[in-house]
Amino acid sequence: MSMDDLKRDLSQNLDTAFPRLVEHMSNRLFWGLRRMTGDPQYAEDLSQETLIKVYKALVEYHPQRIRELKLEPWMWTIALNLGRNHLRDRSRRPTIVAEKRDIATLDGDVSDDAAWQDRLDRLPTAQRRAVVLKHVVGLSIAEIAEVTERPEGTCKADIHRGLRKLKEIMEAEDDH
Amino acid sequence: MTIEEKLAQLMGDAIPDRMSESIALGTGLADGYDIYPSAVGDVVVTFNPEGVSSLTLSTDGFETYFEDRFGRPLIRAEAPRAWGAMIPGRIEAGSPGKLPVDLRSVTEFQSKVLLSAARIPRGEVRPYGWLARQVGNEKAARAVGSTMARNPIPLIIPCHRVVRSDGHIGAYSLGGPEQKWQLLTHEGAAPGILEELAAAHVRVQGNTSTGIYCLPTCRAIRRSKSENVVGFRSSEAAMDKGFRSCKLCQPA
Numbered sequence: 001m002s003m004d005d006l007k008r009d010l011s012q013n014l015d016t017a018f019p020r021l022v023e024h025m026s027n028r029l030f031w032g033l034r035r036m037t038g039d040p041q042y043a044e045d046l047s048q049e050t051l052i053k054v055y056k057a058l059v060e061y062h063p064q065r066i067r068e069l070k071l072e073p074w075m076w077t078i079a080l081n082l083g084r085n086h087l088r089d090r091s092r093r094p095t096i097v098a099e100k101r102d103i104a105t106l107d108g109d110v111s112d113d114a115a116w117q118d119r120l121d122r123l124p125t126a127q128r129r130a131v132v133l134k135h136v137v138g139l140s141i142a143e144i145a146e147v148t149e150r151p152e153g154t155c156k157a158d159i160h161r162g163l164r165k166l167k168e169i170m171e172a173e174d175d176h
Numbered sequence: 177m178t179i180e181e182k183l184a185q186l187m188g189d190a191i192p193d194r195m196s197e198s199i200a201l202g203t204g205l206a207d208g209y210d211i212y213p214s215a216v217g218d219v220v221v222t223f224n225p226e227g228v229s230s231l232t233l234s235t236d237g238f239e240t241y242f243e244d245r246f247g248r249p250l251i252r253a254e255a256p257r258a259w260g261a262m263i264p265g266r267i268e269a270g271s272p273g274k275l276p277v278d279l280r281s282v283t284e285f286q287s288k289v290l291l292s293a294a295r296i297p298r299g300e301v302r303p304y305g306w307l308a309r310q311v312g313n314e315k316a317a318r319a320v321g322s323t324m325a326r327n328p329i330p331l332i333i334p335c336h337r338v339v340r341s342d343g344h345i346g347a348y349s350l351g352g353p354e355q356k357w358q359l360l361t362h363e364g365a366a367p368g369i370l371e372e373l374a375a376a377h378v379r380v381q382g383n384t385s386t387g388i389y390c391l392p393t394c395r396a397i398r399r400s401k402s403e404n405v406v407g408f409r410s411s412e413a414a415m416d417k418g419f420r421s422c423k424l425c426q427p428a
Contacts, residue, residue: 051202136187137187
């Protein structure tokens with residue numbers, strides 16, 4: 001099932017097609033956000049809010065506009081904006097450090113999953129976001145630039161620095 | 177394995193339990209339901225972001241009934257925090273008050289009729305014809321009757337306070353006539369007396385000291401001394417004797 005088919009169905013009958021969009025995207029949103037935030041509960045809340053907001057937006061859109069959407073980058077834009085607004089709401093009060101990795105870890109090697117999340121958590125936010133969008137979610141540089149509202153050059157630099165930092169972190173682990 | 181390859185594997189494939197259900201509830205593509213006590217036993221109340229969408233007796237098969245009628249699945253849930261706590265009080269009061277109700281499942285006319293019925297005071301009843309007049313179409317008594325039969329939110333929209341134009345209690349969608357009787361008794365509307373008046377062809381009652389006539393459950397006529405109360409077969413009969421219609425219950 002291609003994105004174009006899904007968009008066509010969404011433009012024709014939103015209510016019957018929307019569950020398929022949820023099925024296709026909730027996994028990608030949840031894991032991408034989880035890698036970005038390191039907080040499964042927050043990632044879950046944010047994924048839910050994103051999909052609900054996406055539905056409310058699609059209800060208002062003309063079918064033509066739905067067919068022309070770059071669906072996944074558009075959804076990531078909504079997710080990151082929601083995250084920013086949410087962070088703004090929280091910015092005036094102290095928040096506890098989230099309890100990490102208590103739900104939904106990768107199948108298989110749980111400690112490996114935790115180790116990778118720890119490494120990602122040590123990157124600066126902008127670098128972590130760019131690395132996750134590029135290499136976990138699989139967006140293109142142009143899409144990442146659009147979604148994060150930053151120039152392509154900056155995104156490339158963030159990804160490059162992020163990967164280098166990950167490599168350094170792993171080398172430091174090997175020395176122990 | 178390179179770092180890039182490893183990162184690509186960090187995309188998991190399981191999502192948290194119930195996440196898609198939460199999304200369905202948040203978008204309104206499914207309704208939530210919870211169970212509440214009422215004067216006629218436990219009832220299932222369904223809700224979505226627009227408001228309360230239905231109320232049925234808590235019997236087997238209510239989920240199928242809901243999906244057939246409203247075209248959406250049901251998910252066990254807590255009512256929205258903004259107004260969920262109002263539900264038990266509105267069930268007991270028999271009126272929506274500030275509780276949002278979702279009447280998208282009925283026509284505009286039916287919605288108007290239901291919202292008019294919602295203003296009938298507790299402990300009082302009104303005939304179908306009266307309700308038809310309230311929505312500006314005196315001839316629509318039949319349509320009003322079928323609207324009551326299809327009331328998606330009985331108890332909260334008190335269709336049990338709407339009775340036949342001949343004064344008999346009549347049918348009831350939430351269970352049957354027994355439940356209607358039970359509810360009217362619970363609210364102090366004395367269904368036994370209403371049935372007696374209907375059998376005696378008394379439609380309205382006049383107060384000889386004020387010269388005003390009312391529908392039998394109007395609080396004005398109920399406050400009157402019984403020796404001052406006279407019955408009439410119709411509003412016309414009361415007016416012929418010089419009575420004027422009550423402004424509270426608006427019998428004509």
